[in-house]
Amino acid sequence: MPVGIDDLAIYVPKLYVDCNDFAKARGIDPHKLEYGIGIRKMAIVDVNQDPACMAANACLKLMEKNGLQPQDIGRMYVATESGLDESKAMNSFVIGMLEQVYGEGSFEHAGGIECKFACVSGSYALYDNANWIRAEENNGKAAVVIVSDIAKYDIGSTAEYTQGAGAVAMLIKENPRLLAFDQKVTSTIITNEYDFYRPFGKETPLVNGNYSNLLYLIQVRKAFDSYKEKALRYGLIDLKDGESITDHIDLISVHLPYGRMGEKALAYLLRHEWRNLPRWKEVIREVGIEEPTPRDPRGTIESILADTEFMKADEKFRKLFMQTALYHEAFEKKMASSLKASELIGNLYTASMYMGFRSSLEFEYKRGTDLNGKRVGFGSYGSGSSAMVFSGVIQPSYKEIVSAMNLEEEIGTRMKVSMDEYEGLHRGIGRGLFDSINHSNKEFVLIKIGGKLTKKAGLREYVYTT
Numbered sequence: 001m002p003v004g005i006d007d008l009a010i011y012v013p014k015l016y017v018d019c020n021d022f023a024k025a026r027g028i029d030p031h032k033l034e035y036g037i038g039i040r041k042m043a044i045v046d047v048n049q050d051p052a053c054m055a056a057n058a059c060l061k062l063m064e065k066n067g068l069q070p071q072d073i074g075r076m077y078v079a080t081e082s083g084l085d086e087s088k089a090m091n092s093f094v095i096g097m098l099e100q101v102y103g104e105g106s107f108e109h110a111g112g113i114e115c116k117f118a119c120v121s122g123s124y125a126l127y128d129n130a131n132w133i134r135a136e137e138n139n140g141k142a143a144v145v146i147v148s149d150i151a152k153y154d155i156g157s158t159a160e161y162t163q164g165a166g167a168v169a170m171l172i173k174e175n176p177r178l179l180a181f182d183q184k185v186t187s188t189i190i191t192n193e194y195d196f197y198r199p200f201g202k203e204t205p206l207v208n209g210n211y212s213n214l215l216y217l218i219q220v221r222k223a224f225d226s227y228k229e230k231a232l233r234y235g236l237i238d239l240k241d242g243e244s245i246t247d248h249i250d251l252i253s254v255h256l257p258y259g260r261m262g263e264k265a266l267a268y269l270l271r272h273e274w275r276n277l278p279r280w281k282e283v284i285r286e287v288g289i290e291e292p293t294p295r296d297p298r299g300t301i302e303s304i305l306a307d308t309e310f311m312k313a314d315e316k317f318r319k320l321f322m323q324t325a326l327y328h329e330a331f332e333k334k335m336a337s338s339l340k341a342s343e344l345i346g347n348l349y350t351a352s353m354y355m356g357f358r359s360s361l362e363f364e365y366k367r368g369t370d371l372n373g374k375r376v377g378f379g380s381y382g383s384g385s386s387a388m389v390f391s392g393v394i395q396p397s398y399k400e401i402v403s404a405m406n407l408e409e410e411i412g413t414r415m416k417v418s419m420d421e422y423e424g425l426h427r428g429i430g431r432g433l434f435d436s437i438n439h440s441n442k443e444f445v446l447i448k449i450g451g452k453l454t455k456k457a458g459l460r461e462y463v464y465t466t
């Protein structure tokens, strides 16, 4: 029985920072942001928005567009790294909001938890819920997995231009219309790392940027190796001489902290996969230099980063590799369309890869690609750190869902904020909950947070605006 993603819905806050304004204010070349990072507009939340109301807004859209009632849903998981409470799970806030629309107690029969592992937890949530359905514990009901986050970094840091906000809600069912997960091949890797973390009470993370980039590449590659071993062992993919497993994966969606990272991840993976194949000769001929190797190929990430001679040579090689015809063809076919949403929204942490997947569906469809039967490979990464690689096949009925996708329309009319307004929102000064910049309509917003010294400390109240 195929199980997978039947449909998905997104919510993106209406405010954004234009990256030209941002570049000017920070004294950065705008080309660096557009091409070096891959960002044009960065979504930011208004004063009356948090990850829970973004999650509820995405879920309500998913339910409305599919005519779902609470009784149709047996489980609701929210994966986030922007938790609001050390104990109370985010999905309970979401249920509270949805019950304002569907009636008090209407979700009582359901279950679910909040999941945390930086950006990768949504993938674990999908995997667990797919298995809940495969185990027939679901009583004919569907699961909803929502990924929702606000990516917020320190003002003035080099991570500031990799912010963003938004949520994706996914309907997980048997016989899905959109994508059926491949079974027995999902692969994970996990280690204890401090590439990016946010200690209790701190609003912005501590991040070791270059270390996190390299760690991401290595972890996804390791999970991919394990995926490959399983895919061959279980006969999911049959490799002929001279082929790479990536030849059998039509679309690739990876975690997108920023668009350029997706390109780097694809380059890293293809170098790894093609290095021992006959086509590598053609690559080297076009690149014009041999692929460098680190002084200590078995060294740690620190020792590799400290090997400046290698790092420089490798960067040069990577950039030349990314200009080869073979890389370019693979990038255009498998990944380019997944980066379009990221450019307009920014990092969504847990939701980034799924927004990228949605983006590739819409833009591949719009350029006339027949998606039926196409295999999608996912490379999910969460700092701290864990990677999950899995795949699925697009189902014959995909057009029912994909033909109606329209990113700009679904985001809705957006408002550009000035750098002063952005910094005010970032620092949480100058505006109260009832003084939002955008006038919300038909969505959930936050109206009250119990004061620290009151009996209702931290209690959050939301309302559906009409």
Ligand code: HMG
Pocket: 029, 031, 032, 033, 035, 036, 037, 081, 117, 118, 119, 120, 158, 159, 160, 161, 162, 196, 207, 208, 209, 210, 212, 213, 216, 255, 256, 257, 258, 260, 261, 315, 347, 349, 381, 382, 383
């Ligand atoms: P940076 O200092 O901006 O890096 O930090 P850079 O100076 O190397 O520049 C970036 C790119 O811009 C380079 O291209 C430059 O050449 C290019 P690349 O070599 O990478 O191809 N560039 C230009 N391009 C055109 N015109 C110009 C120009 N100037 C330079 N004039 C960094 C970048 C990502 C490190 C920083 O923003 C950061 O720390 N971000 C946060 C951490 C992060 O996103 N890490 C990614 C991997 S870890 C991850 O994804 C997990 C995460 O999402 C958290 C989670 O799991 O929860 C973060």
